[in-house]
Amino acid sequence: MGTQAGNRPHRIVIVGGGAGGLELATRLGDTLGRRGKADVTLIDRNRTHIWKPKLHEIAVGSMDIGDHEVGYLAQAHWHRFHFRIGEMTGLDRAQRLVHVAPFIDAEGQEVTPARSFAYDTLIISVGSQSNDFGTPGVRENAMKLETPADARRFHVRMVNACVRAHAQGTPLRPEQLHVAIIGAGATGVELAAELHHTTREVVAYGLDRVDADKDIKLSVIEAAPRVLPALPERLSSSTEKLLRSLGVDVHTNAKVAEVLPGGVRLADGRMLPAELVVWAAGVKGPEFLTRLDGLETNRINQLLVRQTLQTTLDDNIFALGDCAACPWPEKNGFVPPRAQAAHQQASHLLKQIRRRLDGKPLQDYRYQDFGSLVSLGEFSTVGNMMGGLAKGDLFIEGRFAKLMYTSLYKMHELALHGWVKVALDTLARMITRRTEPHVKLH
Structure with a gap:
């Protein structure tokens, strides 16, 4: 897989800049992109990224979105990958092309036309959306x-x-x-x-x-x-x-x-x-996943993938995160749609794409369940740790659980920015919090 026509770099296209997609694009850009071994492109319909588990904090005003947004263009510039704005609408597997809709701004003006992007390896990481089960109203x-x-x-x-x-x-x-x-x-x-x-x-x-x-x-x-x-x-x-x-x-x-x-x-x-x-009940994959040139999906629109995270019908197309129905053999089910799963799968795919370029066989992904944590705001944090790794669950709550919950987000930030920037940004937020209202009022 490493040798391309005309000796060009391997073209990796990632669709979806959520937790898994952006982490993978950043780390591929820092390694293969920086060394000229791959041309990495991230496609997303938005200009900025927010870690999805933080959305409820933005909704209630306890977190200022401006302090936590990651601009895709700047991230791409700093980490040697390309960012292209637009929403994926279709796929041509024979020609290896991703079709992207025109990007229209808030005033109805076309910013970019309909485009197609060629790939050698395609990774779909478009997350999930709420499932209203057809409930009226x-x-x-x-x-x-x-x-x-x-x-x-x-x-x-x-x-x-x-x-x-x-x-x-x-x-x-x-x-x-x-x-x-x-x-x-x-x-x-x-x-x-x-x-x-x-x-x-x-x-x-x-x-x-x-x-x-x-x-x-x-x-x-x-x-x-x-x-x-x-x-x-x-x-x-x-x-x-x-x-x-x-x-x-x-x-x-x-x-x-x-x-x-x-x-x-x-x-x-x-x-x-x-x-x-x-x-806030139920999740499903975006509807367009059911129309991707014959790729298999399940009843909630997730792409069916093998243990290697390759789609069942195409070795050149991978899926990760909430949009992927990945087997979990130990539970006779599927990997749950959690941020920790997307983070693990991004780390796994980073290694597997290197193996793919070197012509080596791919290794299977194994989900490691580290338990679940639920933040109850100022009042408490509860959780169970080592859910799938120990004989029983270790239940935690209070300050230690809150620290563990915060560390999940810090791991995501570290994957994107490294230690120095995360430390400086955290310090800046602590200082700002002392001089501003603790809830956003506008």
């Missing part, structure tokens, strides 16, 4: 937290709701200042805990006609029998107890029948009034 009346734009939109609406309630002279309507979060996975419970804290911070800045304890109401709705259904029961129990102690209404065994403009109707007929509804 979700698209029209609920918000999702899939992108930084979604998170910013929720934050603006939340602050506006508080300001509106403070300014109006009439009593609050039944749904006013009520937030319903559908889905009690990690995103749902983290959002609820953070919202409890930040809404109180917002009204403390002069919105004294809003009584946070009486007027602001948070509900979490979960179809399964318990919150955090994918995690051990002990974690679920302690998390639900904490949420209830904060005054969050937790509805389990509750299936949503319809999302309405003023709330949520459950399958048993109950109505939960809500001014803001967030859909």
